[in-house]
Amino acid sequence: MPTMARNLGGRILTAGLIVLVAGFILGPLIWLGMHAFATRWRYPNLLPDGLTLDWWRVVFAEPELFAAMQNTLFFAPVTVLLSAIVCLPAAYAFSRFSFPGRRIFLVGLFATNAFPKMGLFVAMATVFYGLNLMETTLGIVIVHLIGTVVFMTWIPAAAFSSVPRSLEEAARDAGAGKIRVFRTVTLPLALPGILVACVMSFLASFDEAQGTYLVGAPSYMTMPTEMYSLVLNYPTQVAAVFALLLSIPSVVLLLLTRRYIMGGQLAEGFQIR
Amino acid sequence: MTIPSTAASAATPVSTDPGGSTVPGLRLSGISKVLGGRTIVDDLNLDIAPGEMVSLLGPSGCGKTTTLRLIAGFLLPDQGRVEVDGAEITSLGPERRPSAMVFQNYALWPHMTITKNVAFPLKVARVPRAQIKERVAEVLELVGLSHHADSRPAHISGGEQQRAALARALVQRPKLLLLDEPLSNLDAKLRVRVREEIRDIQQRMGITTVLVTHDQEEALSISDRVAVMSEGKIEQVSTPAELYRAPATEFVAGFIGSSNKVRALDLGEGEPGVEWVVRPEDVRVDPEGMPGVVTRVLPHGHYSEVAIEVRGTDLRAFVTGEAPAPGDEVGVRITRALRYRNGTLDEAPVTVSA
Incomplete structure (x- = not known):
């Protein structure tokens, strides 16, 4: 039967693609995971020579590495919070009001992403020296904020725009003032989009290395900046352990938000024509 | 018989109570x-x-x-x-x-x-x-x-x-x-x-x-x-x-229900600025009437919409019971019509007697 042959061919193709994608995504992760627990693992050997937890002990015993973790866990939430305070009102304005220069502002937000980051940071460093912001918490937060502005503006703006006007009008008609309408209708319906933006911003701040290194080093080292020295100065296995630690928050966050964002509430919101 | 009524003005004020003492909702x-x-x-x-x-x-x-x-x-x-x-x-x-x-x-x-x-x-x-x-x-x-x-x-x-x-x-x-x-x-x-x-x-x-x-x-x-x-x-x-x-107005007549627009009741030239609106149910198939030819029949269940060409004009008629077939030669009589001068109803609906 030709259809059966086609079915079989399709299945083989699908399976092949899945293996390929899994290989690309999971391969490096498996390699990292193996190294983090291996005593030694060199090219011709298919398996590591032995297993050990020593490298984890090294990482947690090193005071600098522990401080880097603490720094990262401080900067990322602070960045997300400040970014939300600054960008969410802007996102609402972009979505709901039309004002002169709206498009220019909106597209202009991409400017920070359009240039090579390093060039931008060097230019900023010049300014930061003048303002005494080098090696300060504020300086690092500003650098991190720049990386989150696009996420925190564009995604929530789209989320606000997707809330049908009639839902807000119905609340006005029911007697609610503008602030109440925003609080009870607009914000809850845009929340999934805002959460996505927060996760993206958190990860952007969490992974930001170049600017942080330039502005913060050596007083303030975060996990990504510490990675640089780890790769150069420690055995591969320590870098592997650190890389695994660095990926934990991302994975946890994505799993948490996936439940909420895919939970159908967003889809329900869009059923309203 | 139809009861004569003056043409309603464009925006009729309320209504039911001629005293007008009630406060409108x-x-x-x-x-x-x-x-x-x-x-x-x-x-x-x-x-x-x-x-x-x-x-x-x-x-x-x-x-x-x-x-x-x-x-x-x-x-x-x-x-x-x-x-x-x-x-x-x-x-x-x-x-x-x-x-x-x-x-x-x-x-x-x-x-x-x-x-x-x-x-x-x-x-x-x-x-x-x-x-x-x-x-x-x-x-x-x-x-x-x-x-x-x-x-x-x-x-x-x-x-x-x-x-x-x-x-x-x-x-x-x-x-x-x-x-x-x-x-x-x-x-x-x-x-x-x-x-x-x-x-x-x-x-x-x-x-x-x-x-x-x-x-x-x-x-x-x-x-x-x-x-x-x-x-x-x-x-x-x-x-x-x-x-x-x-x-x-002619707009309302055309918008509400279906209607025929003709220049004169005998389907001739008529007067300038005057148009007549005839509801399809007021177009009767009657052997005594003006001669016409059925061009189309659209069945609607309990009645049929029949298109009849009379003196070069296409008239729509609602026929209950047995409908004529396309090509049949029939007589047509208009029993009631509305007269519009420059787009507004200028007198009571005219009832044409048999």
Whole structure:
């Protein structure tokens, strides 16, 4: 039967693609995971020579590495919070009001992403020296904020725009003032989009290395900046352990938000024509 | 025989009580609205009696939805006044108006259950909790949605969503109920049932109601009066029967029901500026009449629409019983006609005797 042959061919193709994608995504992760627990693992050997937890002990015993973790866990939430305070009102304005220069502002937000980051940071460093912001918490937060502005503006703006006007009008008609309408209708319906933006911003701040290194080093080292020295100065296995630690928050966050964002509430919101 | 009536003026003031001492439930006086450089509503006047249901009927773009939004407060008029039960509300926002609206797409909040949707207006108005519970249960019972009290809007059918939206409006005990094409998203059978339910509830509660629709059958079947709109103006406000029997303008005559337009009753040249409108049911097939040839027959169930060519003019006739076949030679007689001079009805409907 030709259809059966086609079915079989399709299945083989699908399976092949899945293996390929899994290989690309999971391969490096498996390699990292193996190294983090291996005593030694060199090219011709298919398996590591032995297993050990020593490298984890090294990482947690090193005071600098522990401080880097603490720094990262401080900067990322602070960045997300400040970014939300600054960008969410802007996102609402972009979505709901039309004002002169709206498009220019909106597209202009991409400017920070359009240039090579390093060039931008060097230019900023010049300014930061003048303002005494080098090696300060504020300086690092500003650098991190720049990386989150696009996420925190564009995604929530789209989320606000997707809330049908009639839902807000119905609340006005029911007697609610503008602030109440925003609080009870607009914000809850845009929340999934805002959460996505927060996760993206958190990860952007969490992974930001170049600017942080330039502005913060050596007083303030975060996990990504510490990675640089780890790769150069420690055995591969320590870098592997650190890389695994660095990926934990991302994975946890994505799993948490996936439940909420895919939970159908967003889809329900869009059923309203 | 038809009862003679003078042509209705473009905007008939209320109505039923010639003394005019009662305060209208809704009064629009001279409201105008310009949007994007176009005059959407043009010096519009309308009085609605308390407890009356009036439809705004017209083709799309005639300004009926804009008028409703001006009444609801989503738009503020450039000129004119809006009064509800004698109180002026022209410059109030929608949250401070005594009106409640049912939106075309229902506009139920998807993140709240039906109960929470319906309770929201009362919560905003700081009604005590026990009373909210009671009133919500009562109104859900009224629209027959008690069994869906805890469902989300996305999980109930279109008809049920429509009734939930109606419940959310009714629970406020509004002085004015505004319905914006509330039935257009329902299928044909359901539409007929729900519109009767709406009319029933409206009459029982005695709420002054404005219904916006482009569906003339809907407007004619459930309204006390119908306001036919065209290009931002009201062409005629009349009871459904009057609207059909004596359309004040040629526009209304053409918009309501179907009709034939002829220059003269004998289908000749006629007078300049005069046109006659003949309803298809007033075109009789009669061997004594003017000779014609049947060109087409469209069966509609209990009657047929027959196209007959008479003296070079195409006439539509509604024939009950056995319809002639295309090509048949028949006689045609016009039994009743409306005469329009320069677009307005200039005398009583003419009844042509046998």
